[in-house]
Amino acid sequence: MSGRMTQGRRKSGGTDEKRLPKAVKHETEQLKRIEEMPLTASVKQNMEMCKKELGESPDIIYRELELNNGDNTPILLIYVQGMIDDERMNEFVIQPLHRDRYDVESQAQDMTMLKWMEKKLLATGIAVEVKDWKLIYQKLFLGYCIIMVEGVARAIAANVVGGPRRGIEEPKTEMVIRGPREGFTESVRANTAMLRRKIRSPRLWMEQVTIGDLTQTPVSFMYIKGLAGEDVIDDLRERLKSIEIDGILESGYIEELIGDQKWTPFPTVMSNERPDVIAANLLEGRVAVLVDGTPFVLVVPATLNVFFQSAEDYYQRFDIATFLRLLRFVSFFIALLMPSVYVAIIGYHQEMIPTQLLLKLAAQREGVPFPAYLEAFIMELVFEILREAVVRMPSAAGNTISIVGGLVIGQSVVEAGIVSPAVVIVVSFTAIASFVSPNYSLGIAARLLRFFLLLAASTLGFYGIALVTLFILLHLSNIRSFGVPYMTPFAPFVGPDLKDTFVRAPLWLMKERPQRIKSDNKVRQQVDPELRKEPGQ
């Protein structure tokens, strides 16, 4: 699907047009032609046109009615089966239209037929007048019902959106022991409502764009007016609008297309499926991007530090949270460095191990056919394969995999003397440490970089590790997320912000919002009187 993507974030259409594949170009042109076509006043003609454009798809229902107003005015309802709520459709759209007799008096003379329908007849929450096919299709595939009336070259789109949706469940990622159990769903509207339920402030503002030439995916972004930096919002709006792609199926698309840095394993946009986490980030002055069709909501700007914060850090006592936070940082470094340090020590720096340990390791290495670095590399690879297999496996087969992986690879390989036990210990410990990271995307970055470090360690020892680590550090200092340096608050150093990094300071100490996320309002406690005002005052 991504192969048919037109290039994202395109600035000027002229030069890039030539580089588009032919099929896409054709498609786009056809779409444009339809959209530009006007509605006719004839219901029959409109239906024919629509049927032709939509290829007689059987799930698109054309319901023809006649209004009992004496003239028997033909009416056409168009909707997509499955995307509407049938009951609501019957009750609030068809029934009002289908009444035995209309009191013609009530049809005020100064109102057009369409206005009369919209204002007096239809009982749905949203009913808007639409004039062109582009808007009609957009509404139609959102689950609206399109109502056309003979003799009027316009239509009404009535909201009867429905159909099966997944309910609110406990999120599968970033589970907490203490904290709210709800997670986002695939519906963007339900998700924005969930955030509204957390932050009941008129200052919680939302904007919406539709992205994807074919998928027409609604993408909303939310922020707290007066907290989020205006330049971040403008920047985000700009970036979202410049996306030109055929489809958005998950927020990952957006993440990749709006990220500052294209060449980095580190995530510059945070994603999370917990409303409480997103709400907390909004309160710190960040902006949330909600994409229809995925429970994963994006947050910008995201600095490295954010990926070490877990929701539970703030629900537990600060001392415990600090301990866990430190543990997470340590685990990250273990996940990143342990195999390479092992290989470097075994291959180059034997003098650095305590003597007793050296003897144990040397004894284990007796008779192992592979050099240590190859051994570590193979085992790391095997583990990654195992992990990938378990993730993609149907859950019924998961047990088999863990038995095969754990017993066969962990034990038999060692007993057969093909791999030394120390490597198995190192690899498994690394694996466990890499699961500690609360944010999956940072864990993946560590997984990837581990192999580079391993390569460097096996050729250059500690020197190689130092080189690659330095390179990573340089890279980290070089990237930005929506104008905010990624390593904030370490580099650039922002002293007050360190309260929520390696440690999680008590809440009564964190009186200010993080300074470097370009927030326009810093004070967190002793709420600023500005915030109490109604917007627009």
Added chain:
Amino acid sequence: MIANRIRAWVQRAGVGGGGGLARLICVICMLLLLSGCWDLRYLDKLGVVYAVGIDPDPSGKQELQLTVQVVLPQNVASESKGSGGGPTVTTFTETGDTVFEAIRKMSTKTSRRLFFSHTQMLIISEAMARRGVYPLVDLIERNPDIRTDMQIALTRGTSARKLLQTTTQMESIPVNQLREMIEVNEEAYATNYATYVKDITRLAGKGGEQGVIPSLRIEGDKSAGNKADNITSIPAEAVPSLASMGVLKDGKLVGFLTSKQSRGLAWLKDKVKNTVVKVACPESEGYLTVEVQNAKRLYKVKQSGDGKPIIEAELLLTGGIQEIMCPGVKVMEESVLEQIGELASQTVKSEAEEAIRVLQKDIRSDALGWGKEIYMHKPSLWKRVEAEWDTEFSSVQSNIRCKTKISSSGIRSESIVE
């Protein structure tokens, strides 16, 4: 960012095309592998040397005979699994005119490269030490791979080779037994204290302090020491044991102290951590034991009327009575404790004075570091005596004061002996 720069560079260099960056990365990766790990050492291809022993060449043709004790890791590991897999160490012996020559000559006998980074101990035989220790430790100081914090010990009445070949019961690796023996003795009785190679090589500063090295001997049947039978009998037929401290002068061994004198030296060098002092009971036959738990030595340097240095040492001890083997000691009375403290002080003082006497009159070596004390306390005085320090040392007057505070008498009050 950097990738972009590389790509720009690639394009400028004319490699061009979309595959340019990928190609460049490939080349870099290959270069990494081609560099070839020049100092990669496989752990399982190393012979870990645990101890080095130096004797004079018995044939007399060459300067020295070097013995290394190499660990056999496979046997160390199998031992913990419970199956006896042969000796945990083995030794190799080779002669040479220099230490390094002898080490490299051993490659005619070893299947693995000898690895000295984990060497725990350097054992120098008495005869070799009399010829001079400094030339033997130069390699250890100079070579970046060898640690200078390895212990150094002398042999007494045996050769370093014999000592390294003796099997031990408490530790499966013999050197561990030797090394830890010295440490345990230092911490519990203080008749010997550990000396490291770096201590010997770093004495060359102002003050002319002389080194002291603990010594080891073999008790029992020396010829049986290297057999596995040695450790299957109870007790072992040959047991390495600690003797006393040997004193160097200008890097050459000049004499040994007795155990008592060694402890006297330890008091004055502030090396005592914990020890026991035996004291005759004040009013009856028999002895009681004072355990010294804390000892502190303070030096003062004074000048006599004729411009000679006088060393004043103060020993402050804290201890407890741990054993009373005589009747009539009323430890519940403060005055009795004070009396016992006084008696212990006298014993300690006499030990220290005996050590001073031997070092000044018999051995004539400033192993006490008094030269350094004078240099530090009274530099002007040191300037005057520096040239003649060798002879001057013997006539330096000293004044030892000792105070012992008895802080406890154990968990029993009166003695059971009546």
